[in-house]
Amino acid sequence: MKRTYITALLFCLLLSGCSNIGDHIKDPVTFYYIRSQTQYFDDNAVIVSEEREASGHKGDLSYLLAIYLMGPIQEDRLSPLPPGTKLYNVSTGQEEIEIRLSDLDDVLSDAEYTLAASCLAKTCFDQTEIDRVVVVSGERTAVLTRDSIYEFDNIPEATEEIT
Numbered sequence: 001m002k003r004t005y006i007t008a009l010l011f012c013l014l015l016s017g018c019s020n021i022g023d024h025i026k027d028p029v030t031f032y033y034i035r036s037q038t039q040y041f042d043d044n045a046v047i048v049s050e051e052r053e054a055s056g057h058k059g060d061l062s063y064l065l066a067i068y069l070m071g072p073i074q075e076d077r078l079s080p081l082p083p084g085t086k087l088y089n090v091s092t093g094q095e096e097i098e099i100r101l102s103d104l105d106d107v108l109s110d111a112e113y114t115l116a117a118s119c120l121a122k123t124c125f126d127q128t129e130i131d132r133v134v135v136v137s138g139e140r141t142a143v144l145t146r147d148s149i150y151e152f153d154n155i156p157e158a159t160e161e162i163t
Helices: 002-018 061-068 110-127
Strands: 028-035 047-053 087-092 097-101 132-137 140-145
Touching (some): 028 110, 110 140
Antiparallel strands (some): 132 140
């Protein structure tokens, strides 16, 4: 009887604590993912943000990127990296951050890899003052700066009619 009472009490505490998780972020960090296909045409933004709890790890980029690889919480966001992607190393220098991931050469196209590297770089830019992120995976390397990432798919409208 006592065990059942304690289990019920813990269950109630768990439910009451989880009801407003998004409303009580004390140590926020911003992660960048891609917009899901169903939401893509509603807005031009390809890369979208998601606020997460850092839980006292705000300056620990390796920890934050490990959490990032678990994927987004919001349903209208997708991870740009496939499930099972491993974070091998994060090196932070004075001028750049280097992120080494498992080999994605056979899994992601060049365009998908660039988009994934852009999401990772934006996530790093929000956590640090560094202006350059290098993402290495297999034979590919992407070097991104703060001003080299575009979040919108800006296709100019035709000004003349082609006949």
